[in-house]
Amino acid sequence: MQNFMEPKRVALIGISRRSGAGSFNLMENMRAFGFGGEIFPVNPNADRILGQRAYANVKEIKKEIDLAVISSPRETTLDILKDCIAAKIKAAIVVNQGFNDADRLGREMQQEMAEIARQDGIRILGPNTLGVINGFNNFTTSFMPVVKDRTPVGLICQSGIHFVGPQMFSGRFGKAIDLGNACDVGFYDALAYFGQDPEIKIIAIHMEGLNQGKDFLSLAASVVKDKPIVVHKSGSSKTGARAAVSHTGSIAGDYRLLRAALKQAGVTFLDEGGQMPHAMKTLLNLPLMRGNRVGVITYSGGAGIMVSDGLEKHNLQLAAFSEETIDQLAALSPQWLPLTNPLDIWPAVMLHSARRAYSVALKAVLNDPNVDGVICIALAPLPEFSFLDVSETLNTVMDEFPTRKPVIVWTYGPNTVEVQKRFESRNRIMVYSTLELATWALSLLRDRYKAIYRDRKS
Amino acid sequence: MQNFMEPKRVALIGISRRSGAGSFNLMENMRAFGFGGEIFPVNPNADRILGQRAYANVKEIKKEIDLAVISSPRETTLDILKDCIAAKIKAAIVVNQGFNDADRLGREMQQEMAEIARQDGIRILGPNTLGVINGFNNFTTSFMPVVKDRTPVGLICQSGIHFVGPQMFSGRFGKAIDLGNACDVGFYDALAYFGQDPEIKIIAIHMEGLNQGKDFLSLAASVVKDKPIVVHKSGSSKTGARAAVSHTGSIAGDYRLLRAALKQAGVTFLDEGGQMPHAMKTLLNLPLMRGNRVGVITYSGGAGIMVSDGLEKHNLQLAAFSEETIDQLAALSPQWLPLTNPLDIWPAVMLHSARRAYSVALKAVLNDPNVDGVICIALAPLPEFSFLDVSETLNTVMDEFPTRKPVIVWTYGPNTVEVQKRFESRNRIMVYSTLELATWALSLLRDRYKAIYRDRKS
Numbered sequence: 001m002q003n004f005m006e007p008k009r010v011a012l013i014g015i016s017r018r019s020g021a022g023s024f025n026l027m028e029n030m031r032a033f034g035f036g037g038e039i040f041p042v043n044p045n046a047d048r049i050l051g052q053r054a055y056a057n058v059k060e061i062k063k064e065i066d067l068a069v070i071s072s073p074r075e076t077t078l079d080i081l082k083d084c085i086a087a088k089i090k091a092a093i094v095v096n097q098g099f100n101d102a103d104r105l106g107r108e109m110q111q112e113m114a115e116i117a118r119q120d121g122i123r124i125l126g127p128n129t130l131g132v133i134n135g136f137n138n139f140t141t142s143f144m145p146v147v148k149d150r151t152p153v154g155l156i157c158q159s160g161i162h163f164v165g166p167q168m169f170s171g172r173f174g175k176a177i178d179l180g181n182a183c184d185v186g187f188y189d190a191l192a193y194f195g196q197d198p199e200i201k202i203i204a205i206h207m208e209g210l211n212q213g214k215d216f217l218s219l220a221a222s223v224v225k226d227k228p229i230v231v232h233k234s235g236s237s238k239t240g241a242r243a244a245v246s247h248t249g250s251i252a253g254d255y256r257l258l259r260a261a262l263k264q265a266g267v268t269f270l271d272e273g274g275q276m277p278h279a280m281k282t283l284l285n286l287p288l289m290r291g292n293r294v295g296v297i298t299y300s301g302g303a304g305i306m307v308s309d310g311l312e313k314h315n316l317q318l319a320a321f322s323e324e325t326i327d328q329l330a331a332l333s334p335q336w337l338p339l340t341n342p343l344d345i346w347p348a349v350m351l352h353s354a355r356r357a358y359s360v361a362l363k364a365v366l367n368d369p370n371v372d373g374v375i376c377i378a379l380a381p382l383p384e385f386s387f388l389d390v391s392e393t394l395n396t397v398m399d400e401f402p403t404r405k406p407v408i409v410w411t412y413g414p415n416t417v418e419v420q421k422r423f424e425s426r427n428r429i430m431v432y433s434t435l436e437l438a439t440w441a442l443s444l445l446r447d448r449y450k451a452i453y454r455d456r457k458s
Numbered sequence: 459m460q461n462f463m464e465p466k467r468v469a470l471i472g473i474s475r476r477s478g479a480g481s482f483n484l485m486e487n488m489r490a491f492g493f494g495g496e497i498f499p500v501n502p503n504a505d506r507i508l509g510q511r512a513y514a515n516v517k518e519i520k521k522e523i524d525l526a527v528i529s530s531p532r533e534t535t536l537d538i539l540k541d542c543i544a545a546k547i548k549a550a551i552v553v554n555q556g557f558n559d560a561d562r563l564g565r566e567m568q569q570e571m572a573e574i575a576r577q578d579g580i581r582i583l584g585p586n587t588l589g590v591i592n593g594f595n596n597f598t599t600s601f602m603p604v605v606k607d608r609t610p611v612g613l614i615c616q617s618g619i620h621f622v623g624p625q626m627f628s629g630r631f632g633k634a635i636d637l638g639n640a641c642d643v644g645f646y647d648a649l650a651y652f653g654q655d656p657e658i659k660i661i662a663i664h665m666e667g668l669n670q671g672k673d674f675l676s677l678a679a680s681v682v683k684d685k686p687i688v689v690h691k692s693g694s695s696k697t698g699a700r701a702a703v704s705h706t707g708s709i710a711g712d713y714r715l716l717r718a719a720l721k722q723a724g725v726t727f728l729d730e731g732g733q734m735p736h737a738m739k740t741l742l743n744l745p746l747m748r749g750n751r752v753g754v755i756t757y758s759g760g761a762g763i764m765v766s767d768g769l770e771k772h773n774l775q776l777a778a779f780s781e782e783t784i785d786q787l788a789a790l791s792p793q794w795l796p797l798t799n800p801l802d803i804w805p806a807v808m809l810h811s812a813r814r815a816y817s818v819a820l821k822a823v824l825n826d827p828n829v830d831g832v833i834c835i836a837l838a839p840l841p842e843f844s845f846l847d848v849s850e851t852l853n854t855v856m857d858e859f860p861t862r863k864p865v866i867v868w869t870y871g872p873n874t875v876e877v878q879k880r881f882e883s884r885n886r887i888m889v890y891s892t893l894e895l896a897t898w899a900l901s902l903l904r905d906r907y908k909a910i911y912r913d914r915k916s
Contacts, residue, residue, distance in 0.1 A: 021842055022843075074794075097805065102795065103796065145843065147872060157760075159760020159761070165837075165870025165874070167872075208763060234764045236767045237766055237767045237770030242766075273894070274891070300617055300619040302620070303619050305666060306692045308695055336532075336560040338561065382603070385603065387479075416623070434730070434731070
């Protein structure tokens, strides 16, 4: 994979003579992304492309090329691959559609492509792929514009949609590999690369169909001890599976069997693709949860009820607070207030101040030996009511507090976007848009704790 | 309910002498909200409040008061209610906590409050409530700051959280009634009011426990023929139900029975509170869907697969496009492209233009007699790639197109917030943040169609 992710010299075969907006010129895009290596454009119909000498054939370059990126009509692709082999190129990305994703002729051509890769010592990524992104060394082969980022997330996918709209799927990521139709390079290869990559701390995978299944599962079981692996498998339905065949030619396989096998390997498996960015942020930033017992601190009794529903759904439970915790809150609350979990601190807020009440409550709950994780429900007020904003207060408690328990916040009010940013500013507390998501996020931390430590116990 | 929602003269009993930020002075809040009627502050320890004469007792006012808003320690509340009756006031809101939501003494006091309401011709909203909001006549009794809005949504709830953070629950609303502990005014009364209110087109309900159950259900079955009613019931879990008792003293009841009864009445029932804003926007703006058959147009094969999964989950199906539809797209696409549903138009976009390809595709799919509703998957590009943004194109097709089928958009890319706004700018197309939500939204429109027309068929 190193040739794909960290090349020094790249040949762009079938690169367009057009440039500027709307041309999707890969060479232009690659330069704009900051690639510092050498680029060799190959196009038999041009002498110069973007001011650089263009070659008629990759064999004319006469330098050691690490990677060829091929964007040319499907009819020409197999011959170009043979030229690459003649030029001793060890890695090629085939961008174009029209293979297993298309008709019978396309399937035959992909079959031949796979054989070339098996026999001739070249590794092929694709076809039907945007290739790779490596934000850590400013390299991408995507002809669609992509965002540069160095978040330690490695993404493995089969559709360019994940490159173009990352915030809808994986959230931010620093490196990505689009397997496309996966004629050769597959999930195992990509996982092996990210598994040993010190710049990557967590791995997000969107698969349509799993190739290299057995090897992948045993590798995943090993990688997951160090780095969380989060998988969403699309094509879970009958109609979705049929659509997957037409998209990348994937055989979607039995969804339930695959889910069971991945969970068994310790992988975090998502039922909905939209959960991915939330899962990544949770597992990247929060400590694991050692048990099921959740303490809830709330400004609102109504929200306390909703959070209870969410906890039960995810097999979590309301912690039974210790007497010490209750006593500390009782000292701030009116006598008639029933102090249980969820802990309604609004009366204490009205009697004292939001910051004092929340600070006392969070410290008490974090100190409570009966609590494994905490959900805080708080207002996101407009600036003129900033005395009700406890983001700074809670972050300070987290900084001072020695033990590691996950703390999750849910906010409501007119200023949620801004206040959520403040809560997350130190990466100690994470915020979720619904209480359902908040409770689900805690369950991921509990599940991962269980998955990692179950073997050590026995 | 008219005295609560449209009063001319309001007495504020137990109103604070403090004002300004942090005082939560209701009189100040009411004026800031634009209330044009007369306000009579009542506080035995003040001569003037915010420049107005303060009365020691409500009985001294000597004018016909439509509504009393009582914010005073719980020990004083019953006596104040008796004063209100003596002053011939017909409606009172009890803001304070400390009744069924608290201890035994509180429960006894609420019991007495309910008896006062039954016997003495006064209606009581609360206790433990922020009261009402009526954006259409600039009236609110909320001491927490709330947003003024005239969206034709009526909200009925049991927690102030819905007033303070509407975007997390119901989305925008023009009128709201917080029943709090609901000692007297209940779900039936509030629904009856919104049911006949010409300014309200759709009703959002968050209930902790349903009082007035039998009457409510038969009223709902009637109202729902004209106006969608969307219900989220919190306290669905055992722990949530216990928390509901401690919050408003509600008996949460059997969740499954209630859900079945509400669905039978034609109500849209939500399993998660976070779905509410999406449900409101869907049912308020989109036409109903007459069947299960969905046409999908997509820039991305990967997204086409995910949407297929979502459709199956909600008992929707991919429409089998007519030959005419396929022929129109075939004329724009490369020959090798398999044209099915989901309809991958990216190759046509690359060969022609995004606007031409999407315009042809949407018209063809809307015209297709095999299609009941449409999901469009499109890019949200940065301004320099605006030629890929089809929001204006799709809105124009909708304006020109005579039949009424719901069209839903899902976008991915670096500029989703802005492009989503553009899509929704004419209220013809609605946008959702995940494909799961998008398919679920269509299922609401199908379910409501079924609920309304099932009786007419038989």
